[in-house]
Amino acid sequence: MDMHVKKLGLKEKYAHMTRGLGWDTTYQPMEKVFPQATFEGIKIHDWEKWEDPFRLTMDAYWKYQAEKERKLYAVLDAFAQNNGHLGITDARYLSAIKLFLTGISPLEYVAHRGFAAAGRNFPGVGPRVACLMQSIDEVRHAQTQIHAISNYNKHYDGFHDFKHMLERVWYLSVPKSFFDDAFSAGPFEWMIAIGFSFEYVLTNLLFVPFMSGAAYNGDMATVTFGFSAQSDEARHMTLGLECIKFMLEQDPDNLPIVQKWIDKWAWRGIRVLSLVGMMMDYMLPKRVMSWKEAWEIYFEQNGGALFNDLARYGIKVPECLTQCSVDKEHISHQAWATFYQYGGAAAFHTWMPNDEEMDWLSAKYPNTFDKYYRPRFTYWREQAEQGNRFYSNTLPMLCQVCQIPMLFTEPDDPTQICYRESEYKGEKYHTCSDGCKHIFDDEPEKYIQAWLPVHQIYQGNCFNEGVDPTAEGFDPLAEVLKWYHLEHGKDNLDYEGSRDQQNFQAWRGMATQNT
Amino acid sequence: MQIDLRTVSIKPLRNTFDHIARRFGDKPASRYQEGTYDIQQTDIFHYRPLWEPEKILFDKSRTKIEMKDWYALKDPRQFYYGAYTIARARQQEAAESNFEMIEERGLAALVPEALRDIALDVLIPLRHVEWGGNMGNSYIAAYGYGTAITQPCLYHAMDHLAVAQYLTRIALTLDTPVALDTAKDAWMNGALWQPMRQHVENLLVLQDWFEIFVAQNLVLEGLTYPLFFDHLDSKFAAGGGTAISMMTRFMGEWSAETAKWVDAQIKVAAAESAENKQAIADWVVEYRGRTLEALAPLAGRAFGAEADAVLGEVLAAFNARCAKLGLSV
Amino acid sequence: MSKVFIAFQTNEDTRPIIEAILADNPHAVLDEQPAMVKIDAEGELVIKRESIEELIGRDFDLQELQVNLITISGHLDEDDDQFKLSWLN
Ligand SMILES: [Fe+2]
Numbered sequence: 001m002d003m004h005v006k007k008l009g010l011k012e013k014y015a016h017m018t019r020g021l022g023w024d025t026t027y028q029p030m031e032k033v034f035p036q037a038t039f040e041g042i043k044i045h046d047w048e049k050w051e052d053p054f055r056l057t058m059d060a061y062w063k064y065q066a067e068k069e070r071k072l073y074a075v076l077d078a079f080a081q082n083n084g085h086l087g088i089t090d091a092r093y094l095s096a097i098k099l100f101l102t103g104i105s106p107l108e109y110v111a112h113r114g115f116a117a118a119g120r121n122f123p124g125v126g127p128r129v130a131c132l133m134q135s136i137d138e139v140r141h142a143q144t145q146i147h148a149i150s151n152y153n154k155h156y157d158g159f160h161d162f163k164h165m166l167e168r169v170w171y172l173s174v175p176k177s178f179f180d181d182a183f184s185a186g187p188f189e190w191m192i193a194i195g196f197s198f199e200y201v202l203t204n205l206l207f208v209p210f211m212s213g214a215a216y217n218g219d220m221a222t223v224t225f226g227f228s229a230q231s232d233e234a235r236h237m238t239l240g241l242e243c244i245k246f247m248l249e250q251d252p253d254n255l256p257i258v259q260k261w262i263d264k265w266a267w268r269g270i271r272v273l274s275l276v277g278m279m280m281d282y283m284l285p286k287r288v289m290s291w292k293e294a295w296e297i298y299f300e301q302n303g304g305a306l307f308n309d310l311a312r313y314g315i316k317v318p319e320c321l322t323q324c325s326v327d328k329e330h331i332s333h334q335a336w337a338t339f340y341q342y343g344g345a346a347a348f349h350t351w352m353p354n355d356e357e358m359d360w361l362s363a364k365y366p367n368t369f370d371k372y373y374r375p376r377f378t379y380w381r382e383q384a385e386q387g388n389r390f391y392s393n394t395l396p397m398l399c400q401v402c403q404i405p406m407l408f409t410e411p412d413d414p415t416q417i418c419y420r421e422s423e424y425k426g427e428k429y430h431t432c433s434d435g436c437k438h439i440f441d442d443e444p445e446k447y448i449q450a451w452l453p454v455h456q457i458y459q460g461n462c463f464n465e466g467v468d469p470t471a472e473g474f475d476p477l478a479e480v481l482k483w484y485h486l487e488h489g490k491d492n493l494d495y496e497g498s499r500d501q502q503n504f505q506a507w508r509g510m511a512t513q514n515t
Numbered sequence: 516m517q518i519d520l521r522t523v524s525i526k527p528l529r530n531t532f533d534h535i536a537r538r539f540g541d542k543p544a545s546r547y548q549e550g551t552y553d554i555q556q557t558d559i560f561h562y563r564p565l566w567e568p569e570k571i572l573f574d575k576s577r578t579k580i581e582m583k584d585w586y587a588l589k590d591p592r593q594f595y596y597g598a599y600t601i602a603r604a605r606q607q608e609a610a611e612s613n614f615e616m617i618e619e620r621g622l623a624a625l626v627p628e629a630l631r632d633i634a635l636d637v638l639i640p641l642r643h644v645e646w647g648g649n650m651g652n653s654y655i656a657a658y659g660y661g662t663a664i665t666q667p668c669l670y671h672a673m674d675h676l677a678v679a680q681y682l683t684r685i686a687l688t689l690d691t692p693v694a695l696d697t698a699k700d701a702w703m704n705g706a707l708w709q710p711m712r713q714h715v716e717n718l719l720v721l722q723d724w725f726e727i728f729v730a731q732n733l734v735l736e737g738l739t740y741p742l743f744f745d746h747l748d749s750k751f752a753a754g755g756g757t758a759i760s761m762m763t764r765f766m767g768e769w770s771a772e773t774a775k776w777v778d779a780q781i782k783v784a785a786a787e788s789a790e791n792k793q794a795i796a797d798w799v800v801e802y803r804g805r806t807l808e809a810l811a812p813l814a815g816r817a818f819g820a821e822a823d824a825v826l827g828e829v830l831a832a833f834n835a836r837c838a839k840l841g842l843s844v
Numbered sequence: 845m846s847k848v849f850i851a852f853q854t855n856e857d858t859r860p861i862i863e864a865i866l867a868d869n870p871h872a873v874l875d876e877q878p879a880m881v882k883i884d885a886e887g888e889l890v891i892k893r894e895s896i897e898e899l900i901g902r903d904f905d906l907q908e909l910q911v912n913l914i915t916i917s918g919h920l921d922e923d924d925d926q927f928k929l930s931w932l933n
């Protein structure tokens with residue numbers, strides 16, 4: 001037997017299997033085949049220099065991914081059959097999962113479409129294949145999350161109309177506008193926004209400590225989809241990192257563009273993560289680590305290592321990050337305080353931490369919690385106990401860029417709300433921070449388009465058809481909630497007294513009596 | 516405290532998500548339904564795309580086909596990611612064992628030289644056509660409308676990549692990696708392949724995603740796969756080239772499966788309106804002619820004197836298929 | 845030197861992998877958390893196919909790592925024999 005085919009190594013095999021497939025077109029000009037390749041100003045001279053980080057061919061991809069899927073769905077089936085939802089520590093915990101399904105899963109979907117676009121638009125075969133694999137992984141994430149959470153939706157409120165809510169509800173425009181922003185940019189910026197900033201710098205913060213927290217709170221469905229999604233993330237992170245190195249190595253003119261995008265997307269991502277900070281510090285009944293600790297491990301240490309590494313290309317740590325070492329002590333508390341006040345207009349339940357939880361927060365945030373937040377939270381809790389639970393029904397002003405209500409404080413004064421103002425074509429626009437103002441000023445034409453939920457309410461765009469705002473007794477908040485498909489008294493308000501709380505207790509009671 | 520949670524019988528508050536219930540009623544929904552219907556955003560977008568400022572991010576006007584409900588284009592295979600990958604992993608296992616058997620027993624060496632040369636000349640450059648199929652379908656996955664069709668188009672794109680990789684593996688089994696360079700040179704410069712390359716490149720610059728769907732998934736695949744993975748396969752099998760047939764088994768099975776999905780899309784879109792039907796029929800006529808021109812020299816190389824007869828059979832079967840879909844072409 | 849890390853789901857499949865990593869990288873530090881195990885290491889971390897194969901008594905393809913992988917940090921260089929994470933600075 002002629003053994004002229006020697007066993008090919010992984011790298012060699014992968015090169016044959018993918019890189020050789022592409023060609024420079026001649027019957028049609030390359031700029032027509034790849035029309036998005038140059039308009040952002042990034043210069044690429046040689047796509048062949050791209051290094052494939054993970055070298056998966058489709059056969060291996062199917063094999064390993066199918067194995068992951070079989071395992072995942074076996075867990076989900078068992079979870080549904082065995083009433084796994086009753087095994088969680090406390091149904092308060094589900095507020096975090098509601099925020100996850102409404103705010104994050106639909107973005108996995110947008111990531112899928114955006115990476116399909118990137119996987120079509122780069123003239124190089126290597127990055128295209130990697131982007132397409134990420135695109136198909138992302139549809140996996142969207143679907144496994146929906147499938148896992150589907151069982152919770154059957155038994156608890158707040159999950160039932162997640163896609164409708166994502167497009168409308170005030171706080172969900174924060175994550176939604178983030179992905180809209182990235183997808184409406186060109187393919188290279190998309191890669192920095194999602195491939196690099198989001199995947200490399202931020203998803204660890206979202207998935208790793210939070211999912212570990214889900215395990216700690218007995219939610220095996222979430223931990224399973226979370227870690228299973230994260231196993232793809234390792235590939236996505238290396239893609240993001242490779243992409244940034246590749247751009248920087250190809251042409252020195254790319255550095256200022258890449259730096260600008262890193263600055264923008266690091267800040268934009270950090271703002272979105274305020275929601276995750278609040279999930280970790282307030283919404284998990286049993287906590288694995290504080291937001292601040294997670295930030296230090298996954299952002300400061302890991303991100304620090306990354307920026308050290310990128311320094312050789314001339315990349316500098318984004319300026320806005322200096323503010324983050326102050327913010328990490330505050331943002332989760334400020335965000336939760338805001339949601340507690342606006343708990344009437346949120347599709348999850350809110351509450352004030354109990355004494356034991358406040359002690360935990362004091363221990364984790366010795367510099368800030370007792371000084372700035374505990375007194376206020378204690379007061380609110382007492383008020384609620386006395387029957388004076390206060391829900392704000394005025395509407396907060398939103399940042400024109402990150403779309404978070406103006407709730408964050410000045411970096412040098414945690415008692416002063418931070419506002420920044422820009423003027424564009426005679427109109428004034430407000431932002432929440434230097435970081436957001438900077439982003440606005442750089443691309444005002446883009447950010448003036450933002451669909452700000454609060455402005456839209458004032459303009460009368462957030463009521464169902466046929467509703468007459470001039471009618472007597474018109475209740476704007478009630479009408480907005482209807483337009484959101486948010487069921488007042490079920491999806492919103494305090495956990496205490498909610499249908500979720502009652503059902504969970506009753507069902508658990510049935511379980512304990514049966515043993 | 517040990518709690519036996521299984522013993523609790525609970526009546527659920529609802530059976531599925533509201534957007535699913537609005538379509539199918541509040542009853543238990545399949546994983547395909549929950550993972551597909553209405554998960555693409557439709558209503559509110561914050562910014563106009565820098566790359567196409569006259570449109571919104573997901574925009575219905577990226578094709579001239581119009582549908583009242585784009586989710587009418589459902590996948591008869593009901594592929595969501597898990598179902599898709601598990602199905603493909605099973606097929607891949609079968610393909611893998613075929614390749615292994617051929618490699619272990621040296622079966623490639625038994626293929627008569629004339630057939631081996633046909634395979635190298637015709638099947639190996641085809642990997643670039645497959646790569647074009649990947650690009651067209653990833654375009655649809657990105658810019659198409661509604662998850663019901665964009666989702667399977669991404670699976671289809673990945674499948675084309677896989678087929679290109681199987682073809683690569685055939686080259687490496689029948690020959691050395693040099694065969695890949697030879698095939699690429701034939702693709703770029705050989706007279707046999709220039710009409711096909713021109714056709715494929717023309718498809719890469721189409722803007723209307725449904726037009727791509729018709730030109731690529733219905734017409735190009737509908738003519739090419741039967742020609743190479745059915746008729747040519749029979750010729751290989753009959754002439755002692757079973758090893759080659761074994762290595763292309765995936766492609767044969769795959770095209771039968773995916774053709775059913777493609778047909779379901781065309782049928783529904785054409786039945787929606789006279790305008791849709793006309794547009795699709797016009798595309799079929801246009802691309803059928805171009806594809807046949809591109810295939811003629813390749814059929815000549817593969818079938819010699821019988822080329823016209825074989826192409827005629829392929830065409831007749833294709834026309835019958837279109838007629839069944841309600842197209843007069 | 846910066847730290848690299850790798851994290852796996854805690855289960856039967858990953859136990860021998862973690863054992864092999866710790867044996868091959870004496871400078872690595874184990875950090876056990878609910879449902880996951882994280883391994884931190886200064887500078888670099890190398891996972892060797894042979895070491896895992898010795899522990900599990902069968903052939904192992906390093907791409908199998910992906911099934912239970914949660915996250916990594918550092919530049920990745922993977923070939924048939926090893927999976928290496930490192931920072932250059
Ligand atoms: Fe994802």
Ligand SMILES: [Fe+2]
Nearest residue numbers: 399402432436
């Ligand atoms: Fe902001």
